Amino acid sequence: MSVSQTLETEEDLLTCLRIKFYHPQQNQRGLYGLLPLGSRKRHSADEPLRLGRDAQTCSYGLVDPRVSRKQLAIYAYRSPNSPEMLFTIQNLSQRGKLSVNGWTLGYLERTDVPDKALIRFLEYEMLIVRESGEAKSSFEVEFEVMAVPPSRETCTFETGVRPIMDTGLMNNAPATLRDIGPQESDETLSCSY
Incomplete structure (x- = not known):
């Protein structure tokens, strides 16, 4: 060669x-x-x-x-x-x-x-x-x-936070996020960072 x-x-x-x-x-x-x-x-x-x-x-x-x-x-x-x-x-x-x-x-x-x-x-x-x-x-x-939408993919891997379910419980979330309390979630809404 x-x-x-x-x-x-x-x-x-x-x-x-x-x-x-x-x-x-x-x-x-x-x-x-x-x-x-x-x-x-x-x-x-x-x-x-x-x-x-x-x-x-x-x-x-x-x-x-x-x-x-x-x-x-x-x-x-x-x-x-x-x-x-x-x-x-x-x-x-x-x-x-x-x-x-x-x-x-x-x-x-x-x-x-x-x-x-x-x-x-x-x-x-x-x-x-x-x-x-x-x-x-x-x-x-x-x-x-x-x-x-790529926002559905990036919500989880970019922030490391899973969307809040209807119960509002986030057992693995940091305390600062748990203190916010339950929030409603809608699949059509984008996540915030």
Whole structure:
């Protein structure tokens, strides 16, 4: 084998953002017609990944008139002396708010994206999962559609707290949560963090 065949290339090490979408009416509308579902696409790390309804100015589009022309942007960055590619997310919508794991961002505000993040805007829920890599100049993006809201999945694993049942008893919950008392729960409501 030659040296060029045995060396790992940047393509072997690309960080991947797996972005999973959910919308309550996704089966009745073609909301995701502009997304390359089920395939990985390479994206330059020095360009923001923009999502919105305007396919001309955004990297990826949603077919929904309620979505802003530019809804959000995801920026790649690296910390000094670290091979990890990390990301921030910025709300580009003047009309609406964007939440990241329960933290609300106003227009042009941004925050770091953890390895697993629940993003909400309008009626959309996006679960972003970062798969590590060591690439310096690009990363991959893979879009999927979820059959159930990702908030149902993230409520349990992100907070470590199970939803309160009708009895209101939480035997394994920290004392601070038990002191709150019983609360009603509804499957259609999102959990708070």
